[in-house]
Amino acid sequence: MIKRLIIATALTGTFASAAAAEELRFTVWTGSEAHLAMLNGIAESFAETHPDVTVKFDTIPFGDYVQKLTLQLAGGNPPDLGWLLESSAPAFVNAGVLEDVSGVLEATEGYDYADFSEPAMGLWTKGDAVYGIPFSTSPFLIYFNASLYDAAGLETPAERAADGTWTWEQLKSDAAALRDADAGVWGYETVDGQGYDARVMHNLMPIVRSYGGDAWTDGICTLDSKESAAAVQLFHDMVYADKSTVPPGEQGDFFSGNAALTMTQISRVSKLADAGFDWGIAPLPSGPAGVASTVGQAAVVAFAQGKNKEIAAEFLAHMTSEENVAGMAEFFPPARKSVLESDAFLSSNPAVQPEQMEIVAAGIEGGSVLPSHERYPQIEAAARPDFDALWAADADVPAVLARLCDDIDPLLK
């Protein structure tokens, strides 16, 4: 009898302890060991104040992320926390699947919410409600192969940026000069080589905005404006008239040394660790309307259907505290002004010089986020055939853009 009581007591204790312990499931799209080690470090520091809480980071491949996340939500198996891109923000916020964490942020001691600027929070707030905190606000930059520039005797983009002559026309001219078909070297490669498909907006927006255009404004497509068309024409000429830019249906890779220039974000620096050439970073070129820094944004969110909403919101606050945002800055440019302006940020990435990180900081401060919309996937699908039509040597750029706007305007309302 006594033996039974001892066992029962022990079991009760075990179950009681298990019931008190909580495991937060956090979906991310990174599989990088360095990123996950950093995230696990943040989770361990959370355990100092929440000893019964563990955080499990669940990697979903980037290409499937939104679909798999949606299925988990629809299937009644929601994660507690997750990452979301700017393009998904309006749909998720309006669908009511994100938890309003404003109350927890306010109640968290030392959490300086005002440190996030209004533009940085634009996509993640609705009235007083806060549905996400950006953990990565990453501007597009120009990476250049300094060895190729040196061999060609050209002034580098960094030098031109310093003397104020770094323009899209100059980039076009450099790309044409550096293209070496015999050596298999392209002049310019689009964002991760995906600038004609999934990342066409990433590719075109920096050029279009620097020419004074945009994708859409106040529910009306503006890609058919004179300014937008001039910008797209410039890129089109790079591909088909100059033949300096990797066209659709071809492969180029700046990071392997077979493209002289590319446009991408600071996180791609890790791909240059073993580069067999000298490289440099420059800001985006300017156009007739100046420099239009364009920023890709991702936020950490808590899900309204999550089982541990309160603790999830507390972890969100912990992860986006000033200290942890500073820690993440090596990989994910911060939206916190205090971190952005700190000396620590400028030296946060050992592979990047402080003066190069200043370009990142400037890009964030003056940048505007990529286009987003509640019906972004539908807009993307409706625009796809028109963008496809654009990628032909004989395409009438203004006419194609006019048709594109006709196709997406009904969806923008």
Place this chain on the structure above:
Amino acid sequence: MMSALRSGLTLKTREAIAGWLFVSPILTGFLIFFVGPLIAVFYYSTTEWNLLSQQSRFVGMENYVDALTRNDTFWHVLGNSLVFAAGLVPLNMALALGLAIALSRPFRGVVVFRTLFFAPVITSAVAWAIIWTFLLQHESGAVNRALSLVGIDGPNWLHEPRWAMAAVIVTRVLKTVGLNMILYIAALQSIPRDYEEAARLEGANGWDIFRRITWPLLAPTTLVIMVITVVGSLKVFDHIYLMTGGGPQNATLVLAFYIYEQGFKFFNTGYASALAVVLFVLILALTVLQMLLKTVRK
């Protein structure tokens, strides 16, 4: 207890119970994982259901009416699916039959050839699509480089609307033809050699033998192959997803891919379910039609 039960049941009943017990695991799985979802899809197709927000309302046949009468893209997509099937099925079957005839007789290295042609069937669809995407690159792809050796300037296969569908069909045929080839080889080897020998004694040549003996005896296998190839071609998804994403200019946007987009990208689950039902009915109708044609010929 058991003996009492046994004594109260006839042999036929006991055999029936045993039979049902044996099939019950697979039957249970069939009901849960096939019939259940099928009924659910029919139900969801009558709703307007947003997968993300989980808001749903009954709309009756509205999704079907919308797809069939108001959505031009649907008809374009359906046309693409039929073009894909019409291109793939004859090409696949003709190639499979030709390979089977060539490889059904024993000769030195026949096993190697059979393995080579069957290997793509078990190759990962992702790897196959990625490799062919590289091979079909405009200037640096191996296909156009080979064509340039004979003075042909190859097109940008996957990025020109008039070539993309053809490129996808051919690469799909090369991926799947091995399975049909094996089925045809099995059927060819089951035809008694006596028939051929007797025909040759009567003076028949190779073409006569094929036309009057081999082909008619292959008819049941041909029907099976045709049905599974038609069904497979109408359901094609992975190949399109990986090689063209439905482009360029929606030239390869087929029904299965469109259903995926509606359901999992646009979150229009009810509408996607209606399209899935349309695809189901289309496949069912074509299968029944093929069966009927076979019956009529008999």
